[in-house]
Amino acid sequence: MSVISILYFFVLLPFLLGSFYFPQREEKSIEFSKLFIWGFVVELFLFELIYTPFILFYNKFSAFSNTLTVVYAILSIFLLYRWLKQHKIKHIISIKSLFIKENILWIFPLSIIAFQLFMGIFYQYLDGDDAYYMAQSTAAYMTDYMYGFEPYTGITTALDMRHGMAGIPIFISYLSRMTGIHPAIMGHTIFSTFLIGMTYLVFYQLAKRLFKNKQKEQALFLGFIALLQMFGNSTIYTNETFFLTRTSQGKAVMASFIIPLLLLLLFEMMERMEVYKSFNHKKLQMSDIWIRIIMIQIAAVACTTLAVYLVPLLLGVGILVITIHVRKIKPLLFFLCCLFPSAFYGILYLLY
Template sequence: MLISALILIFMIVILPLETGRLLACFDRTPGRDTGMVFLAGFLFQIVLFFPVALGCMFFIRQDNFAVCTKIYLILSLIPAVAGTICRVKELKERKPEAPEKAAKPEVYSNTGEVKNGKFRDAEKMILWGAFLVIFAFQLYKAVTTAFIDGDNTFYVTQSLIAQQQGVMFTNLPYTGGPTSLDMRHALAVLPLWFAYLAKISGIHATVLCKTVMPLFLIPLTYLVFFEIAKILYPEEKNNIPFFLCIVAIFEMFGSVSIYTAERFFLTRTWQGKAMLGSVVIPVIILGLLLLAKSYGEKEGTGVKTAWYLIVSTGIFSGICTSLGAAYSAGLVATGCFILAICKKKPGIFVTGLLACIPQVLYMAAYVLLK
């Protein structure tokens, strides 16, 4: 079990992080942190799985999932190794710089009085402590609580069939019997990605989806909101944990119906529909905020990163669920249209439409195949 856990950590943490370092070599944006690097690498890794899975699904008949696993494993290692080499080379070339003591900005209370350093630090620690308590409670409940959900009969079973029988969407999840390729769900390959992780790590697909993946996907969601908070509050650092506390509370008490994103986030964390609401849409919003910031004071800084997040997340939306492609395209087009008006740059909207091409192709393929 320990070896399986280490393998899984390597696949979903180390590989995306090192892949992100490779991408960072092409866009040396100042102030880039490890969280953004990891997020970029994760998107690259999961988007890379999409063409590999589709190619094996449509062009290989026997043991296509086994072939998919081998091909994707090799392809996923290449950018990670390249990123490690790039990072080592960068560290060797970097010249040591003398540390500069930056003056702490004055923070004012509601009465207009300047807060002293001790009060500011105590307030920050309390807010971070409150968020970490809520965050830990959510992880605990996600692992120890089982939720009854009819969709598990399909999604988790498809992952299990791929892991144990080596086929992709050609067996009925309800009976286990063979059938023709399920064109309705064939393009949403997220269950196959979970099956790949289960196959490589040796963990049962059901255990992986229901127990293990929430320990990764819930922190991933809060990582995205953390990056959003850093853009919204570049100077007011104490507002970042406060923002995360508000988000965490909404996630806990937003289950007002069975259809809310908050309910999916905590009860169906591993499903594509849940990842669409908790990861995909927030990352698109992060990309749009970063794009708006790039055309602000330091125009052009971070533009590549912003467009990369938008385009890769658009592809990821189709991997999660078929309708995700339409939702993400609409959000990107609307956001870029608003930015084009606010920044008086029509090129933003034109580029935004071009960024939606993957979703348009996805939806066209879905209609033709179905």
Template sequence: MSQSIFGVVSLIFWLLIAPLMVGITFNFILPKEKRRLGITFLLGFLIYVAGFEIIAIPCMTKIMYNAFSYCVKYYVILAWVLMIPGIIKTALAVFKDKNLNKLFYVRKADERINDTKNNGMNVASRSSVSSDEFEAADPEVAKKHKLETYIYWGIFFALLAFQMVMAVLMASFDGDDAYYVVESLLAQQADVMNTILPYTGISTSLDIRHALAVITMWIAFIAKVSGVHATIVSHTVIPLIVIPLVYLVYVEIGKSLFRKKQEFVPVFMIIVSFLLMFGNVSIHTPATFFLMRTWQGKAIVCNLVFPLIFWIFLEMMEKKEDKTDEKKEEKTDSAGVEHTTEKVVAKAGIRQKISTFSFGWIMLIFVNMLAGMCTAMGVIFATGLIGLLTLILLFIKKDWKVLIGAFICVIPNFVYLALYLSIWSS
């Protein structure tokens, strides 16, 4: 009984709390309005797994005996180094400031209404104004729309819960499990990293075709530190993390697509959930991989990595108006008479534009690392997708600095390919 409790607590810590603390440590790179709980967790998860890739590949290629034990030890140290600043920030926000808004951005309702009043918008048409403006103009009708929005969100969360429950109760076993899941199990029980052939149990040289896709080793790490069997982690635990994470990305995509119609987001999510639930028209569709092979790297790439790339580019493609912050400055002339002048102190729009661009390219670095961690194919396809979307972004922004950001964010992919070819030829 105590072992089961320890396993559950360990899983919660290493799969939920640890990524969140890492995200809180690094959420300063996010624009203020992006420092929400979901995006902070997403950022932390990307950095968290990227750290494992940095530790796992050298351990696998350089250490001959007990490689996985060294990998676990070094990664635990790195994870705590990444978490401790976030833990300190959280403790200060909870016990000293008693205000979680220090950690996450929460936009208050009165701020939205004040923004609308300050804009002086004439809400004459429902189709031409944002939901916040409509709420400020007609509270009674807005209350009805808000109720409808809550109902739609309730339907979506019911569908999400149904998918998660069915992913556990009706766990699908795939032929690839004979390789991928066994690799995780061998790491957990035999303390090796891709040096035993799963099909026969015979020792072999490093299998470079699959070795750099260390998602199996990360699953083995979760199994090792929690004491839960690697097969259970793969088939039962990982879907409970990946499925909500994928939908979190789609929520952010919906918010980007419907910036002034946020009440459409839950409807969008219901449509997405139905497409994923009933997308099993063949064994090769992303929907099939999403719900039936969730723990495999290919499933994570097509259902998490690619939507992440689209969302980040949607954020960077947004055209923001430059807003000028002004403040009054008191000046006194030689006669001692005070004069009030308006002085431009900041270009908030420009700062926001720079911040959004920086956060986008930085997150893409970690997204590319996640792609390589899942499958070598992810490196190729992610690079191609980023290249295509960069051309579109370049056309929209007409700024050559876009090319610099695109080049920097795919550096991990070039390093991955160079490492792959060097090991292959050796």
């Protein structure tokens, strides 16, 4: 039963929710990795969207997780029905087909990634901050109250809103509840392994944008990225250190998964505009990008409340550069209109 639940939450659900992003407009084919990445973002987005009112007004974990389950289930059924009806599955390009050529070069990134996955499963990094985050996950799982206890000692306490808004520890509790696996195993072993894989899918997508149709270069790029991740532990503050030592903590998800994903979004935005040579072209379809910008802000808050600063800053700088390039104020105005989730969570952050 646990295996089926794990497959549902880590494979089927991201896959189905990914199709929510790319319904009709996407060209003839959709890549599995792209569906998967954005599907996971929707999974986190829905989680945080439902989690926020619960943590503000009613911190009963079972009520929250039942609500989330109903939402995930309804969406899954609807999206599965739509997939089957439209026979879209045949249009998915699998990752496997992309590795057929240039096998030898792919050994460079894949061996390093496999090593990191091995280390993530069979080695432990005893991080002190887990006394807070993982203890919160376990407390919600065992006591049915979210952020109701001081995690270090277990005494009851008022809600710590700055930490409480970022729901990743509760997301781990939720996955534990649904799979019957202890939060420490879920967070330290299963979820962190999933996140390592997911992060490299983002880098793989980036490689494809930086080196279009050049598999050798894509493999080399991914290899260097994996190498830098593994040798980036110069201090405790680097993205790379967070990625491989504190993988399941929200800050690590932000630093290693969300931030490269924002760059990917900027690349995609720029590429579409390049195709039509203008931001005003009638055929230029950007609505899904703006929707993704809204969703990723909320998904990022699930990782860390600091997302209200980091996400608008990176996207803002990127879109400002694009705006200057196209000499049209429209992209920046659209972006500013999409910033309401960060504004909302930012106000909550400052109020508490």
